[in-house]
Amino acid sequence: AREERRIREEEEAARLEERKKNKYKFAPVRDKAEYCELYFFTNDGLAEAESLNPAADDEALTLLKSDNGQHVWVPASSTRDKSAVIRDEDLTWEQFGEAAIRLINAMRENEWPEDRVKMHVDFWTALETHPWRRSPLAHLKRALLLYQ
Numbered sequence: 001a002r003e004e005r006r007i008r009e010e011e012e013a014a015r016l017e018e019r020k021k022n023k024y025k026f027a028p029v030r031d032k033a034e035y036c037e038l039y040f041f042t043n044d045g046l047a048e049a050e051s052l053n054p055a056a057d058d059e060a061l062t063l064l065k066s067d068n069g070q071h072v073w074v075p076a077s078s079t080r081d082k083s084a085v086i087r088d089e090d091l092t093w094e095q096f097g098e099a100a101i102r103l104i105n106a107m108r109e110n111e112w113p114e115d116r117v118k119m120h121v122d123f124w125t126a127l128e129t130h131p132w133r134r135s136p137l138a139h140l141k142r143a144l145l146l147y148q
Helices: 002-021 043-051 054-059 093-109 114-129 138-147
Strands: 061-065 071-075
Touching (some): 093 114, 093 138
Antiparallel strands (some): 061 071
């Protein structure tokens, strides 16, 4: 019995060590991944986020007319104007630069695997250093933003 307990403890210690060494292998899988526009990492996006009071927004209700003509109460946060969000391909180069740096920092702060962070850094560096980026022709610069 003592030997069996020692073996179980050793196996558990080995499992914990494996989980510790390979934490991304054992990370929980999200049911639904959501894309986050780079806009939310720009100066404008951050200023907009700072101006919101999530506690108040979560509790506030607003009256809306539904498709069938009835009025219903819905959370005010769900009625926020989404059209103010700038799509990635419509960002300016300045906004792209603001967002890329902040997103890389957020990835590291949230313990993204370093190879994934490096992949983004390498890709965005390639865009920033591409000859078209310094071209006087606006459509070439725009093509790079569309590509990202």
